[in-house]
Amino acid sequence: xxxxxxxxxxxxxxxxxxxxxxxxxxxxxxxxxxxxxxxxxxxxxxxxxxxxxxxxxxxxxxxxxxxxxxxxxxxxxxxxxxxxxxxxxxxxxxxxxxxxxxxxxxxxxxxxxxxxxxxxxxxxxxxxxxxxxxxxxxxxxxxxxxx
Numbered sequence: 001x002x003x004x005x006x007x008x009x010x011x012x013x014x015x016x017x018x019x020x021x022x023x024x025x026x027x028x029x030x031x032x033x034x035x036x037x038x039x040x041x042x043x044x045x046x047x048x049x050x051x052x053x054x055x056x057x058x059x060x061x062x063x064x065x066x067x068x069x070x071x072x073x074x075x076x077x078x079x080x081x082x083x084x085x086x087x088x089x090x091x092x093x094x095x096x097x098x099x100x101x102x103x104x105x106x107x108x109x110x111x112x113x114x115x116x117x118x119x120x121x122x123x124x125x126x127x128x129x130x131x132x133x134x135x136x137x138x139x140x141x142x143x144x145x146x147x
Contacts, residue, residue, distance in 0.1 A: 004051050011040050090136045094125055
């Protein structure tokens with residue numbers, strides 16, 4: 001069996017026509033019209049995924065979610081999007097009571113109910129509109145502007 005590191009080193013020495021041939025071998029389709037550096041990266045990525053595995057199910061699901069949003073709204077993911085690992089437990093004390101929220105792959109669980117957003121849970125707890133991430137301490141309040 002050929003060592004992955006050796007294969008990667010070989011890629012660095014290939015000519016553009018050799019890279020296009022290697023692309024056809026890896027992807028079983030003609031190489032796109034891109035430069036040699038991107039061809040190398042694409043081939044290397046494919047080789048690595050075959051040896052070390054590809055993206056996790058959660059990562060593929062997140063990519064699909066963002067692609068759907070892009071197709072529907074024309075907007076890409078916002079830097080304000082929240083990424084919390086599934087299984088994380090959020091804890092917040094409010095008016096003398098402690099609340100626990102479990103982060104799921106597709107939402108949140110609070111007191112046996114599923115919610116799509118932390119803001120829905122914050123509203124259920126407080127009875128008022130809150131930013132869920134801010135309520136649970138995941139985002140800090142912006143400092144007031146002092147021109």
